[in-house]
Amino acid sequence: MLSKNVRLWLGLLAVISLLSLASSCSKGGDDEGNDNSGPSEGKPYTAKGNEGTISGVVSYNGAAPENKKIDTSADPACTSKSPDLKTEEWVIKDGKLANTFVYIKDGTLADGSKISTYTFPTPGTAVTLDQNGCHYQPHVSGVMTKQQITIKNSDPTTHNIHFTPKNNPDWNQSQPNGAPTLNHTLNAAEVSPSLVQVKCNQHPWMKSYVGVLKHPFFAVTAEDGSFTIKGVPPGKYTVVAWHEGGATGTEKNMEVTVPASGAGKADFSFGANALGQPGSFQILPAIEIPLTHNH
Amino acid sequence: MSKALHRFALFVACATFFLIIAGANVTSRDAGLSTSDWPKSNGQWFPKMVGNLFWEHGHRMVATAVGVLTILLAVLIQFQERRAWVKRLAWGALGAVIAQGLLGGLTVKLSLPLIVSAAHATLAQLFFLITVSLAVFTSRSWTEAEPGPGTAEGPPLRAMCVLSLAVILTQLVLGATLRHSATWDHDLPVPLLVAHICGAAVVTLVMATTVGFVLLRHRGETYLARPAMIAASVLVVQLALGLAAYITRMRSPYDPQPLNPMIAVTVAHVAGGALVFAATIVLTLRVFSVTRAAEGYRRGLPLPVR
Numbered sequence: 001m002l003s004k005n006v007r008l009w010l011g012l013l014a015v016i017s018l019l020s021l022a023s024s025c026s027k028g029g030d031d032e033g034n035d036n037s038g039p040s041e042g043k044p045y046t047a048k049g050n051e052g053t054i055s056g057v058v059s060y061n062g063a064a065p066e067n068k069k070i071d072t073s074a075d076p077a078c079t080s081k082s083p084d085l086k087t088e089e090w091v092i093k094d095g096k097l098a099n100t101f102v103y104i105k106d107g108t109l110a111d112g113s114k115i116s117t118y119t120f121p122t123p124g125t126a127v128t129l130d131q132n133g134c135h136y137q138p139h140v141s142g143v144m145t146k147q148q149i150t151i152k153n154s155d156p157t158t159h160n161i162h163f164t165p166k167n168n169p170d171w172n173q174s175q176p177n178g179a180p181t182l183n184h185t186l187n188a189a190e191v192s193p194s195l196v197q198v199k200c201n202q203h204p205w206m207k208s209y210v211g212v213l214k215h216p217f218f219a220v221t222a223e224d225g226s227f228t229i230k231g232v233p234p235g236k237y238t239v240v241a242w243h244e245g246g247a248t249g250t251e252k253n254m255e256v257t258v259p260a261s262g263a264g265k266a267d268f269s270f271g272a273n274a275l276g277q278p279g280s281f282q283i284l285p286a287i288e289i290p291l292t293h294n295h
Numbered sequence: 296m297s298k299a300l301h302r303f304a305l306f307v308a309c310a311t312f313f314l315i316i317a318g319a320n321v322t323s324r325d326a327g328l329s330t331s332d333w334p335k336s337n338g339q340w341f342p343k344m345v346g347n348l349f350w351e352h353g354h355r356m357v358a359t360a361v362g363v364l365t366i367l368l369a370v371l372i373q374f375q376e377r378r379a380w381v382k383r384l385a386w387g388a389l390g391a392v393i394a395q396g397l398l399g400g401l402t403v404k405l406s407l408p409l410i411v412s413a414a415h416a417t418l419a420q421l422f423f424l425i426t427v428s429l430a431v432f433t434s435r436s437w438t439e440a441e442p443g444p445g446t447a448e449g450p451p452l453r454a455m456c457v458l459s460l461a462v463i464l465t466q467l468v469l470g471a472t473l474r475h476s477a478t479w480d481h482d483l484p485v486p487l488l489v490a491h492i493c494g495a496a497v498v499t500l501v502m503a504t505t506v507g508f509v510l511l512r513h514r515g516e517t518y519l520a521r522p523a524m525i526a527a528s529v530l531v532v533q534l535a536l537g538l539a540a541y542i543t544r545m546r547s548p549y550d551p552q553p554l555n556p557m558i559a560v561t562v563a564h565v566a567g568g569a570l571v572f573a574a575t576i577v578l579t580l581r582v583f584s585v586t587r588a589a590e591g592y593r594r595g596l597p598l599p600v601r
Contacts, residue, residue: 068551075345087551157345158337162328162406170406174331176338201329202346204479205552247481247548 045118045233052258055228056266058100058221058241064092070205077157078134078203087205088139089244096225097270099140100243101195101211103218104229105253107237110260115235120215126150126183129198129208131159131175136198136208140244142218143210145189151175151182158202165196168212172201186212192240193248209244234260241268297375301433304372307364308426312569314361315419317354319565322416323558325478326350327407333400358396365392368429381432388429391422409475416471420464420572427573431580436518452512453586455505456579462501463572466494470568474561479553483544495537502530502575509578519581526574533567540564 067086072078078085091098107115126148130137134155143149151161153175162172167188175182190196190212200206211218217237219227241252250270258264321327326347330336336352344352365388372385395418402411431437473487509523543557550557 070551071554074347074349077345158343158348160329160331172328172331172406174337201325201327201351202348204325204347 042117042119045120047231048233050260051231051233052260052262052264053228053230054102054104054217054232054237054239054256054258054264054266055226056102056268058097058102058225058227058243059095059267059269060090060092060097060225061095061269061271064095065090067091072134072203072205075134075157075203077155081155082133082135085133085135085205088135091139091223093223093225096221096223097243098221098223098225099138100221100225100227100241100268100270101140101142101191101209101218102221102227102229102239102241102266102268103142103191103211103213104215104232105192105238105240107235109233109235115215115217115233115237118215120144122146123216127210128152129161129210130154131161131200131206134159134203135206138208138220140195140209140220141211142220143186143212144216145187145212145214146185149184149186149210151184153177153179159200159206160202162199162201163196163210164199165190165212166194168196186210188212189214191242192251195242195244195249207244209249211242232258232264234258234262237264239264239266241266241270243270297433298435300371300375301430301435304368304426304430304433307361307368308423308430308573310357310361310364311419311423311426312566312573314354314357315423315569316562316566317350317357318416318419319562320350320558321354322412322474322565323479323561324350324553325480326354327403327412331403333403355399358399362392362396365389365426372429372433376433378432381429384425384429384432388422388425391418391425395419395422407475409472412475413468413472416475417468420467420471420569423569423573424464424576427576428580431577437580437584452505452508452582453579455501455508456575456582459498459501459505459575460572460579462494462498463568463575466491466498467568467572469494470565474565479544479547479550479557481548488541495534498571499530499534502526502571505575505578509582513585516585519578519585522574522578522581526571526578529567529570529574533564533571536560536564536567 067088067090070085070087072082072085088099104115109115122144127141127143128150129141130152132152132154134157151173153159156177158174158176160172160174161182161184162170163184163186164170165186165188167190168186171184173182173184186196195209195211198208198210217229217232219229221227236255236257239254239256241254243250252268252270254266254268256264256266324347329347329351330342332338334355336342336348336355342348342352369385369389373382376382376385395415398411398415398418402408402415405411469487469491473483473491476487477483506523506527509519513519513523539556539560540563543560547553547557
């Protein structure tokens with residue numbers, strides 16, 4: 001039988017060991033030692049030269065919601081660099097919606113094979129995520145699984161970059177001003193019900209969304225709401241447009257046919273009732289109290 | 296019995312209450328991961344306290360101060376106390392505060408897993424229980440408690456007090472789990488929310504019965520009536536704060552960042568829970584003190600030296 005003191009010290013030792021283990025797990029993680037050779041399941045897709053495109057425009061129906069003013073007073077560096085910072089949820093110009101992530105969810109190629117049975121090479125170029133003016137640039141982006149994401153801090157303050165995925169491991173790293181860039185990769189696809197949310201706990205208004213797919217058929221709408229997905233094999237696809245708002249965002253689906261060396265069209269529209277624009281306040285499921293809408 | 300020791304124990308209990316408020320701020324503001332390292336923040340012992348780092352590192356600094364105070368209290372008690380069980384409890388407080396610090400570090404290093412964060416919040420309340428108890432045990436009123444006119448039927452009241460403590464602690468654990476299960480920008484999980492609301496009803500029922508018992512039997516005894524009235528009053532405020540916290544929290548996912556009144560109300564709700572717990576701890580200990588004295592009195596024994 002162990003004495004009380006011995007048991008106490010053993011308990012403390014166990015907790016400290018757990019801390020050390022946690023520390024070693026949280027260091028680097030996906031930064032180091034990852035195989036970046038691309039998806040390993042399925043057969044590699046070989047371009048046939050008859051690939052086409054999917055393009056379209058994402059519109060917003062109704063009066064454009066106003067983005068909310070952000071209170072940056074907790075960090076003077078943010079206030080001086082971005083004195084009029086607002087949320088970037090609704091970037092709408094002439095009724096066209098930017099920052100919508102459009103991607104092929106599933107589909108069948110002209111030869112009858114499913115697109116999900118193919119593998120596509122991971123791009124060698126990294127996607128850059130910059131913390132500039134205490135907001136992320138770009139606000140919405142897409143990567144292929146195992147594609148490198150390079151994180152920069154262009155601000156005169158410290159940020160922490162925190163990926164909060166569901167299918168990939170949580171990842172959080174502090175990045176002081178002037179620190180070298182950080183690299184991160186996401187190994188599992190993650191687009192539904194939400195893209196991977198990236199946030200800064202130090203400045204909790206900072207949010208960015210990263211769509212992760214095993215194929216390269218995705219795009220983010222530009223300021224005029226337009227997008228083009230290139231190099232799409234001829235076939236019939238389910239195309240999804242995702243826009244942030246609320247807990248998981250809003251998805252719109254559409255069937256699109258891409259002819260050989262041709263173009264498929266996919267125009268989407270989001271409305272005033274999309275998530276993130278509450279017209280009522282819900283008390284538990286099924287009980288609703290109307291609220292005045294003043295933002 | 297040293298008056299200075301009691302005052303110091305009271306100060307440590309108050310400091311612990313302040314620490315709980317600091318921790319509640321960290322959760323409400325989603326500041327827990329504003330730095331990825333621990334115990335340093337951004338590689339520094341004294342980082343620039345801007346943004347949410349003010350709350351996270353501030354919480355660590357307050358926790359360190361409470362840790363030092365607890366060490367001092369434990370050492371002082373070893374020298375000034377003659378009751379061995381109080382000495383052991385003081386070491387227990389020190390063990391709890393060390394474990395609490397390590398849990399805090401663990402939850403940061405593991406990116407706030409629900410079970411570790413909820414355990415951290417629960418241990419905070421248990422540590423508070425110990426510090427409040429030490430303040431009671433070192434008080435003169437504890438050693439000088441005498442049986443009052445209404446102390447004849449002891450055990451049921453003791454059982455009611457212990458039941459009250461148990462349901463309050465369960466409710467605190469439910470609340471901690473609810474708070475840590477979703478950040479400000481996500482909806483609260485409905486099953487946990489319903490459980491916490493039901494818990495509030497149970498706590499209200501049990502506390503109303505307990506306080507009713509105390510006031511019926513010990514109306515004229517301030518020693519027992521006062522903590523009972525305080526517990527009941529704070530509970531009423533706490534119920535109102537709970538409703539307010541719920542309403543503001545349900546709205547918060549649509550805010551661009553954690554904002555007042557959600558922060559203020561949810562933090563006040565956590566503080567209110569701790570205060571109800573503290574008042575009930577004092578009531579329970581005093582009920583045990585008085586009823587034990589009454590038992591000895593009935594048997595014709597001299598008042599026990601506690």
